Amino acid sequence: MTQDFQEINIQIPRTDKPRVVIIGGGFAGLNIMKAIDTRYYQVVVLDRHNYHTFQPLLYQVATAGLEPGSIAGPLRHFIENNEEVFFRMAKVTRINPERRTVTTPVGELKYDYLIIACGSRTNYFGKDEAFKEALPLKQIPQALNMRSHILQNFEKAVNTVDSYELRSLLNIVIVGGGPTGVEVAGALGELRSHVLPKDYPELNFRQMQIYLVEGLPRLLNGMSDKAGRKATKYLKDFEVNLMLNTIVESYDGKEVRLNNGEIIPTQTLVWAAGVKGNIIPGLPDEVIERDRILVDDFNRVRGSDSIFAVGDIAQLTTEKYPKGLPMLAPVAIQQGERLAKNLNRAMEGKEMKPFKYTNKGYMATVGRNRAVVDMPNGWSFGGFMAWMAWMFIHLLYLIGFRNKLVVLNNWIWNYFTYDRGIRLIIRPFNREEKLKQHEAEISGVK
Ligand SMILES: Cc1cc2nc3c(=O)[nH]c(=O)nc-3n(C[C@H](O)[C@H](O)[C@H](O)COP(=O)(O)OP(=O)(O)OC[C@H]3O[C@@H](n4cnc5c(N)ncnc54)[C@H](O)[C@@H]3O)c2cc1C
Structure with missing residues (x-):
């Protein structure tokens, strides 16, 4: 050439x-x-970006379960040794x-x-301005924002005496009862049960409430009724407050307003309502x-x-x-x-073949030992076997052998120690920067 x-x-x-x-x-x-x-x-x-992102595991980066590098792979790696493929960031x-x-x-x-x-x-469903303070979960920098923001709130909470301010620092509201919302809620429930009380013995974790708000009457609407019911039970085991048939109206960074008139004090609103x-x-x-x-x-x-x-x-x-x-x-x-x-x-002078989608089933996990799987043949199951299947499929599709090893290692470590080693505020959450990114994203610049 x-x-x-x-x-x-x-x-x-x-x-x-x-x-x-x-x-x-x-x-x-x-x-x-x-x-x-x-x-x-x-x-x-x-x-x-100069990397590929494995989005299904973003929520684990956001909840201190995995390093960002373990769910991403440099795009240039995939073109090595091929002189006819070029990458430009x-x-x-x-x-x-x-x-x-x-x-x-x-x-x-x-x-x-x-x-x-x-x-x-x-997708903020036309309410881009009303939810500019919400934390989306679509890219690695956003997952890191969420991790830092939650940990920074706990660091603030230990020095807070005002009880309303304290509740708003500890409470977390998640919007959207699809797989992402359910997975984030389960992971946070696990953090609250097993990890945070050890890190912050001076805080009373009975004051920390996790809410999952969903506009429809059930969770996991894209999956079977059985999967939805099981996910509901699992989240209740983690003492997540489920608010079904409820719409989040607005959020000012301190309080969430719901369509039933209720106001929840929180400085963390996770947006998992759609794309x-x-x-x-x-x-x-x-x-x-x-x-x-x-x-x-x-x-x-x-x-x-x-x-x-x-x-x-x-x-x-x-x-x-x-x-x-x-x-x-x-x-x-x-x-x-x-x-x-x-x-x-x-x-090659051959006719193109039409695309036909092969449904491989649907799955979502809700904390350790708990997941739900809908098979393509209509069979649905949950619990430990579903959780193992979820882990296996995610490892299978994760890009790169190194990433597979690192993630598996982390999961084994977390499972046996009940630990989340990545509770690090490496890149502190910066609200002004986040608002600029939101503005750029909704105006199509970013
Ligand atoms: C939190 C989360 C969890 C998910 N969990 C699951 C799951 O468990 N199972 C499942 O099947 N699916 C899941 N999904 C959905 C799945 O990730 C998407 O369906 C899939 O990534 C779509 O692939 P894609 O190639 O179309 O887009 P993407 O994988 O999103 O890739 C798009 C690429 O385009 C780049 N890009 C975007 N705009 C531009 C631009 N203007 N110029 C240059 N580059 C650009 C981006 O940087 C990105 O690399 C999840 C998604 C999210 C956000």
Whole structure:
């Protein structure tokens, strides 16, 4: 390949092969990188971070169970020894279909094929301003914010005499009774039972209340009734206060207001209520539906032959999923693999195959020894076996052998010692910085 750099701005060597630009090195992007045949294509991956994040374990970073490095992997590692794959750390701010380029703060880049795999972002359901003080859980820096913020509150609490202020420092409210909310509540319940009283003997942990607020009448709405009932029981074992059929109206950083008129003093509101597609400006409005990009069975963006969307950002409806496929890792992984194989087939003169989602089941964990699993055949189970299955699947899908070893090690240590060794305030929570990030995120800049 000639090292002739002639790009509009982003510097990528020239080649005669068609260039595939992938926005996002998440589950979908990574699996395209692995399966695409670089005998046919030059591949450029753009991501705002230089690492892949294993989001299903973010809550363990937020609750001092795991180091951030153990759930992430450097994206450059995946392109080692492949001269036809390039990575650039850059946030794509605009797609320009008419010029076949993407815009980033470090310049523009031309594509022959564009794959949008930029995932989702926190959904405040139109109340972005009312929940600017809430703590979202979508990225590693946010998980670290949560960890530091909770620990900083305990450090403040030991010096606080005012009883209302003390309650607001200790209380934690989690919004959203889906898998993330349930997992965070379970992990915090465990911390309160086994870890925090040892660290802070001067505090009375009967004063620390954990609330899980859910607008629907049940937990884990995307899973079976049985799973929802079991998760409810497990959380009650941890003395988590469940508030079903309840909506959080607003939060000012000190008090949460609920739609039933109740006010809970808390300086920690965890937002686990949902996500929406992370739309990048530039595509026509007609291809955007419910904040996702409409695609056909081949993940082609409607009306385009050269732009594809995969994973959380793609809106693919089927008879079984009339509202669109779920925003889950297996969907992103399977779509990434299928699309890469289809692009390879196109170069081999073969027909592309339509994407078909294989449901591998759903699971959520609620603290030690407790999890719920819904199998694809309708069988549902909970308890210790489900917890083992949850750990096995997460280790299996976790990126990198080193990460698997580190996580397994941590889990074994935590299990036998009832300890959470990572109760560290390494990067203190900074409210002003957090508010700036919130502003940037909701305005689409970040
Ligand atoms: C807390 C949490 C827990 C979850 N737990 C589970 C679970 O247990 N099981 C499950 O199946 N799913 C779970 N999910 C959902 C799962 O993580 C997503 O469905 C999956 O990550 C989607 O993959 P993706 O490739 O579409 O997007 P992502 O994995 O989110 O990757 C998107 C990538 O795009 C990059 N990016 C975004 N915007 C830009 C831009 N403008 N320019 C450049 N790069 C950009 C991001 O940095 C990121 O690397 C969870 C999600 C969260 C947040």
